[in-house]
Every structure is written in structure tokens, then in C-alpha cells.
Amino acid sequence: MRGGKTMQNEGHAQIDNIKTMNHLLPIKKRDSVLSRMAELLEEERTNIKTINQQDIKNYSGDDLAMEKRLLVDDAKIDGMILSLQQLSSQNDPIGVERFNFDHANGLKIINKTAAFGTIMIIYESRPDVTVEAGGIAFKSGNKILLKGGKESLQSNLKIVELWHQALKENTISIEWVEYLNYNREETQTFLEKPTQKVDLIVPRGGEQLIAFVKKHAKCPVIISGRGNNFVYVNAEADLNQALSIIINGKTSNISVCNALDKVLIDTNLPNWEVFAKQIIAELQHKNVIVLGDQSISKIADVPQIESDLIWHEEFLDYKIVIGTTNSDQEAIDKINKYCGGHSASIITKNDAVAQNFMDNVDTAAVYQNASTRFTDGGQFGLGGELAISTDKLHQRGPIGLQHLVTNKWYVYGDGQIR
Structure with a gap:
């Protein structure tokens, strides 16, 4: 690798049982x-928390979501x-x-899962990704190239140091977990002309990062896409549930891709105006900036959206858009037009209506009467996630170990012979 900027060369003399990265480590070793x-x-x-505070102090940006993701506290370490x-x-x-097939000519044909080989993970701000995504990649038999953001450099280097210690104590080459301390230009060069074989790249971050990787990468890329998640309040909704789900989805953690950004209210809901005002008041009480479509801004003192383009936006901030719809189909069509392909929830007591919504909304995860904040590998029983894919190949939604x-x-x- 270039210029001594990786952490791959340390300690090779002590490793004598692994000479190459071309074979699978036994599961007990992993x-x-x-x-x-x-x-x-x-x-x-x-020590990790102390070092992380250096990154926090050095962060000079004004991205509230990135700053929240950068913090490593006891809960994050847990x-x-x-x-x-x-x-x-x-x-x-x-x-x-x-798959198992016995051919008429006696051939026995079996299809089994296999490791990709080398996976590169490019991510912003979150030192916990250095553990969680690295662990999933390693457990599934892959070498990991970790490319974190400059804002979390000290935290990431400390965590990778621990990875290398764990590997060396198990007489395994530290090349299995490699940190790429590259700037943007060096990263672009590596993507376009990699100095080692890379089988898969997973970018985790904002739309600019994803676009950058897609533009320059020369191998397959799994897109860990943006959120821009919707909640649709149907005419037969339990309004207490709806209020609780909306508040949770928007305010429990603004810095994550499963947070809520858009709410649609069915105008067939009895006294929908009263309910809309209640939601707005609760959100504003929690310091959320509320914008409305024309119908909402007429009945409540909130700014009207200036353009429908805002329905495309993921906010990662204390900001939300509330609009109205006249039918379930109109809600489905609007979500499919504007959402990020991540998560959408319908609030309704009518199971048939909910099933139709869930079958026809084109997102990785669909919900009835629950918060979109559950779209997460750990919450889905996967034991963590490498990323949440909004692509349809080869895996959609949380990418866990088995994916x-x-x-x-x-x-x-x-x-x-044939």
C-alpha cells in the first residue's frame, strides 16, 4: 500500500501460520x-472514550447529525x-x-455460500462501524479494508489497533483488518486503480459519498442509501399510536437513516385538522421545525413548502414535512415517487388496508403501526449490520452476517463428459 499510510505491516514477523490471504480462516479462529x-x-x-474526545474537539463542522454519530460513549461501546x-x-x-441437484448422468451438483474475498467499507463519522461492520465482514470470511472519515481518525486508529491485537493474539495476520488512512484524492486513486484486489465496496454515509464511490469504483458497490422515510396516517388510524410513532421516529435520534422525515395524513380521517395541529404542537415542543403542504399551512401556523422537491430530501435534523392525501393509493404513489427506498409505515387498524399498502410501497422495509426506527440489523435479529441497502441486488435492507x-x-x- 502507498506511503506507509496503512497499518498492515506491523507484526508480520510474529505470524508464521498464515502466509497468504487466499484461504478461509477456520470458524473457531474467526x-x-x-x-x-x-x-x-x-x-x-x-482510553477509547478519551481518544474519541480528541476527535470531538477537533471536529469543526456544523453537521449536527455527523457530530452525534461521531461520539463514542458507554452506550456506544456497549x-x-x-x-x-x-x-x-x-x-x-x-x-x-x-441447492442440491443429482444429475441424470450421476453428477452431484451443490451450491454453497462462499466469502467474497476482500470488502472495502467507506464510511463517515461513526467509529462504531469500525467494530460492527468490520466484525460482520471478518466473521463471514472476508478481508476488510476500512476507510473511515478524517473526523473520526483517532478513534478509528485506536479501534483498529485493538483489532490487530486480537488477530495477533490468535496468530492471525493483521492483514485481515486493514485501515486505509487516505485523503479524498488518494481514495479516488485507489477506487480507480486499486493496488490490491477488491471484490465489493460498501459506502456508508451521505449522498455525496455514495455518488463519489459509484463514480470511481471499478468493482461492485452495494449502496447503503439515504433514509427519507414516510409515515402515512390512514383514515382508520389509532391516533394515540400515530402520535407516539411520529414523535419517536422524528426525535429519538435524528442522525440515523431510519429516522422519520415525512408524514402524510389522510383527509378522510375524522377531524384530521385537529389531529394535524396536535402533531405539529408536539413536534414544535420538541424543537422540530415543521413545514407543511398547502393544506397543512392553511390550518396551522407553519411555513408552506416552497417546492415539491423537498419531498425528496433526507434531513438528518430536527425538521419534518407534513402533508395531506385523499386516498391510500395517492399515499402509496407519493411515497414511491419521493422516498429513498428505505422505510415506510402505515398507521391503521384496518389490516387489509395495511397489507395492500405494505405490498405496494417500494421500500426495503414496510411497517404497520410501528416506528421506522426499527429498520436496523440488531433490531431485526441479525446481530448487527454492515449497512442498510436500498439497492435490490444482492440484498435489500439491513445487511447482516448471512447476507x-x-x-x-x-x-x-x-x-x-458432455
């Missing part, structure tokens, strides 16, 4: 590294440790049989 990494995070908890513990307890995702694999065909014969 699990042992994950378990040891969890222990090291606990042992180094205070989450990192839990994700590693869950990963180490899960079954090996490699070698799982997907970070490709496949391979095993064909057993006895001299058959």
Missing part, C-alpha cells in the same frame, strides 16, 4: 478473534461489544448449502 475483540473493547473503554458477542455466537455463514456472502458451485463427478 470466533476467537471476535470474542477477544469484545474483551479488548471493555478493557480499553476509558453496543459494539454486544454486536461482537452476538456475531461470535452465530453459525458460520460460509459453506451453507443452498455478506456470495456463492460457489461444487460439482462431483466420476469421469462424466
Whole structure:
């Protein structure tokens, strides 16, 4: 790698049982590294928080969501440790049989899951990704190239130092987890002319980062897309549920892609104007800037949106747009036109209406009577996530351990020719 800017060369002399990165580590070895990494995070908890405060102090931007994602506190470290513990307890995702066929000529044909090889993760601000995404990639038998943002550099370097310690203590080459301390120009050069084989790239961050990676990458890219999630309040909604779900979706954590940005209210809802005013008052009480479409701005003292283009925006801020719709189909059409393909929720007591909505809304996750904040690998029982994909190939929604694999065909014969 270029200019000594990676952390790959340290300690190679002590490693004698792994000479190449071209083979799969035994599952016991992988699990042992994950378990040891969890222990090291606990042992180094205070140091990690202290180093992270350096990154916090050095951050000079005005992006509130990025600053919130940058912070590593006890809750974040607890989450990192839990994700590693869950990963180490899960079954090996490699070698799982997907298809078995006995050919008429005697060939036995089996399809099994296989590791990609080398996965590059490019992300902004979140040091916990260095643990969670790195752990998922490693458990699934892949080498990891971690490219974090400059705002979280010191935190990331400390965490990668712990990765390397866990690897070396298990007599495994530290090349399995590599940190790329590149600036933007160096990253672009690597994407266009990689100095080592890269099989898959996953960008986690804003739209500019994703566009940058898609433009320059020479290998497959899984898009961990934006949110811009919707809640639709149907005419048969439980209004107490609706209010609680909207407040939770918007205010529990503004810095995440599963946060709520848009609300649609069915005008067939009895006294919808009263309900709309109640939502607005509750949101404003929590310091959320509320914008409305023409119908909402007429009945409440909120600014009217200047353009329909705002329906496309993901805010990652204390900001929300509330609008009205005249039918379930109109709500479905509007969500499909403007949403980011991430999550959408319908609030209704009518299960048939909900099922129609969920079948026809084109998002990775659809909900009935629940907050979009649950679109998360841990919450979905995956034991963490590499990213949340808004692509449809090869996996949609949270990418967990069992999804970070490709496949391979095993064909057993006895001299058959065609």
C-alpha cells in the first residue's frame, strides 16, 4: 500500500501460520478473534472514550447529525461489544448449502455460500462501524479494508489497533483488518486503480459519498442509501399510536437513516385538522421545525413548502414535512415517487388496508403501526449490520452476517463428459 499510510505491516514477523490471504480462516479462529475483540473493547473503554474526545474537539463542522454519530460513549461501546458477542455466537455463514441437484448422468451438483474475498467499507463519522461492520465482514470470511472519515481518525486508529491485537493474539495476520488512512484524492486513486484486489465496496454515509464511490469504483458497490422515510396516517388510524410513532421516529435520534422525515395524513380521517395541529404542537415542543403542504399551512401556523422537491430530501435534523392525501393509493404513489427506498409505515387498524399498502410501497422495509426506527440489523435479529441497502441486488435492507456472502458451485463427478 502507498506511503506507509496503512497499518498492515506491523507484526508480520510474529505470524508464521498464515502466509497468504487466499484461504478461509477456520470458524473457531474467526470466533476467537471476535470474542477477544469484545474483551479488548471493555478493557480499553476509558482510553477509547478519551481518544474519541480528541476527535470531538477537533471536529469543526456544523453537521449536527455527523457530530452525534461521531461520539463514542458507554452506550456506544456497549453496543459494539454486544454486536461482537452476538456475531461470535452465530453459525458460520460460509459453506451453507443452498441447492442440491443429482444429475441424470450421476453428477452431484451443490451450491454453497462462499466469502467474497476482500470488502472495502467507506464510511463517515461513526467509529462504531469500525467494530460492527468490520466484525460482520471478518466473521463471514472476508478481508476488510476500512476507510473511515478524517473526523473520526483517532478513534478509528485506536479501534483498529485493538483489532490487530486480537488477530495477533490468535496468530492471525493483521492483514485481515486493514485501515486505509487516505485523503479524498488518494481514495479516488485507489477506487480507480486499486493496488490490491477488491471484490465489493460498501459506502456508508451521505449522498455525496455514495455518488463519489459509484463514480470511481471499478468493482461492485452495494449502496447503503439515504433514509427519507414516510409515515402515512390512514383514515382508520389509532391516533394515540400515530402520535407516539411520529414523535419517536422524528426525535429519538435524528442522525440515523431510519429516522422519520415525512408524514402524510389522510383527509378522510375524522377531524384530521385537529389531529394535524396536535402533531405539529408536539413536534414544535420538541424543537422540530415543521413545514407543511398547502393544506397543512392553511390550518396551522407553519411555513408552506416552497417546492415539491423537498419531498425528496433526507434531513438528518430536527425538521419534518407534513402533508395531506385523499386516498391510500395517492399515499402509496407519493411515497414511491419521493422516498429513498428505505422505510415506510402505515398507521391503521384496518389490516387489509395495511397489507395492500405494505405490498405496494417500494421500500426495503414496510411497517404497520410501528416506528421506522426499527429498520436496523440488531433490531431485526441479525446481530448487527454492515449497512442498510436500498439497492435490490444482492440484498435489500439491513445487511447482516448471512447476507455478506456470495456463492460457489461444487460439482462431483466420476469421469462424466458432455
